[in-house]
Amino acid sequence: MNKKEETFRKIVRDNEYRITGICRYYSLTEEDQKDMYQEILINIWKSIDSFRGDAQLSTWIYRVAVNTAMGFSNKEIRRQKIFLEQTDGNIQNLIDIDENCAKEKEKLFRRLENQINQLSVIDKIIITLVLESVNHKEIASVIGITEPNVRVKVHRIKNELKEALELVNI
Amino acid sequence: MTRNEENINLNELIIKLQSKDSKWKKLFKITFVSICIYILFPIGIFVFEDDLRFRIAGILATIAFGLFAYYFRKYSKAYDNINYHESLKKVLYDAKIRYSYFPKPARYITIPAIILVNISELLMIVYDWSNIKLILMVQISYIVLIGLSLFIAWIWWTRSYKPLWLSIKQLLDELDEQ
Numbered sequence: 589m590n591k592k593e594e595t596f597r598k599i600v601r602d603n604e605y606r607i608t609g610i611c612r613y614y615s616l617t618e619e620d621q622k623d624m625y626q627e628i629l630i631n632i633w634k635s636i637d638s639f640r641g642d643a644q645l646s647t648w649i650y651r652v653a654v655n656t657a658m659g660f661s662n663k664e665i666r667r668q669k670i671f672l673e674q675t676d677g678n679i680q681n682l683i684d685i686d687e688n689c690a691k692e693k694e695k696l697f698r699r700l701e702n703q704i705n706q707l708s709v710i711d712k713i714i715i716t717l718v719l720e721s722v723n724h725k726e727i728a729s730v731i732g733i734t735e736p737n738v739r740v741k742v743h744r745i746k747n748e749l750k751e752a753l754e755l756v757n758i
Numbered sequence: 759m760t761r762n763e764e765n766i767n768l769n770e771l772i773i774k775l776q777s778k779d780s781k782w783k784k785l786f787k788i789t790f791v792s793i794c795i796y797i798l799f800p801i802g803i804f805v806f807e808d809d810l811r812f813r814i815a816g817i818l819a820t821i822a823f824g825l826f827a828y829y830f831r832k833y834s835k836a837y838d839n840i841n842y843h844e845s846l847k848k849v850l851y852d853a854k855i856r857y858s859y860f861p862k863p864a865r866y867i868t869i870p871a872i873i874l875v876n877i878s879e880l881l882m883i884v885y886d887w888s889n890i891k892l893i894l895m896v897q898i899s900y901i902v903l904i905g906l907s908l909f910i911a912w913i914w915w916t917r918s919y920k921p922l923w924l925s926i927k928q929l930l931d932e933l934d935e936q
Contacts (some may be wrong), residue, residue, distance in 0.1 A: 630784065635843040648843055655842040655849050710932050732847025733933055 596636055600629060603649045606720070610653040613716040616671045619691045628656045643729060650722060650730045654713055666669050670712055671718075682746060696753065703752045711745050718742055793827040800878070801851050811847045815881035822874035829867045857923040860908070875899050 600607075607628050608621070615621040619727055631652050639648055645697070710731070717727045724742065728735040797820060804816030841849060855861050876897075882897055 619874055631842040635841065638841065638843055647770075651845060652842045654846055655844075658846070658849075710846075710929060730845060731933065732845030 592633075595639075596633055599632060599636070599645070599649070603645070606646060606649050607653060609720050610650070610657065610716060612673065613670050614657050616669075624656070628653050631656050631751060645727070646722075647726050647729045648718075650717065650726070654717070654730055657708070657713070657716075670701065670704045670716060672697055672704070681721060682715070682749065699753055700749065703749050706752075707745065707748075711740065711741070714738070714741055717744060790827070790831060793823070793830060797823045797827065811881045813917065815878040818874045818878040818881070822871040822878065825867050825871035825874070829864065829871075832863075832867075847930070847933055849934070850926055854926045854930060857919045857926065859912060859920075859923075904916060 607625060611621045611624045611628070615624050632649070635652055639645075643651075704712065707715065714727060714731065717730060722730070724738045727742075728738045731738065733741075740748050796892060800816045800819035802816070804813050807813050807816060838896060841852065844852070855863070879900065880893065880896055884893055887893070
């Protein structure tokens with residue numbers, strides 16, 4: 589086993605949950621998730637030589653995952669749809685949901701999913717990272733904008749989603 | 759995805775990726791060597807011709823093809839190797855340059871090369887420098903040829919890459935706004 593292969597295996601093993609976490613938001617079926625997972629692994633392999641350790645490994649992984657989700661190899665940037673899972677505890681990162689009303693919760697989930705999919709490409713990416721509990725500093729590093737800018741964007745997106753959900757409820 | 763299933767996939771994937779790596783390296787080597795062989799022609803003119811005009815033409819053509827080779831070596835890789843590990847903004851910025859029509863880095867290398875080929879061509883074709891008509895004919899045909907190539911490239915770019923380039927531009931604007 590050469591060094592590249594060894595590093596690759598270690599990175600994949602240690603960050604499996606991060607990669608699958610991102611894949612989950614961008615693919616509905618298990619088959620699609622697997623395809624995307626594989627695509628991310630291919631891009632990790634291609635980029636592995638350039639990992640110098642100046643960024644955190646988790647940031648590096650998220651960068652590769654997010655850039656893969658954008659789908660630059662195609663002639664168009666993918667208009668990715670985001671899928672939420674009801675079992676996702678991280679949804680609390682976005683809005684407050686009353687755990688007691690199971691029926692309402694399901695409806696709210698679908699509405700939220702619908703609203704998220706109406707966001708712009710960049711906002712969708714930011715939201716998936718927020719859902720993954722990635723902190724603002726790391727999101728800034730993944731996206732390439734300043735931390736205050738991330739904070740402003742997250743705040744705006746949350747407000748937009750909240751307003752939209754309230755409007756639907758009326 | 760179970761851990762076992764994934765391990766098997768990982769093994770297969772590594773083998774595929776390693777063979778892809780070596781295939782790309784091979785292809786790159788072959789193309790680069792082909793360009794280098796082609797450069798031997800103007801070098802030949804420079805070395806074996808007695809006439810000073812031809813020798814100068816040979817050296818100019820050698821420099822021009824050398825520039826083309828350099829451009830190929832530097833940028834052809836960039837089309838296949840997107841730096842996925844960079845921040846999204848950097849990737850978008852690079853993609854904006856890569857997918858633009860006649861990108862700036864290409865201009866800095868290919869325009870001097872085109873001019874050098876033109877001068878070299880003139881030196882080889884025109885014997886009598888007072889023959890303005892011939893000089894003009896060579897120049898006009900060369901400009902038409904280059905113009906036509908640029909026009910075809912523009913049509914191809916408009917159809918294939920302009921939509922992508924515009925959406926990348928839009929995403930970059932979106933990233934910059936608060």
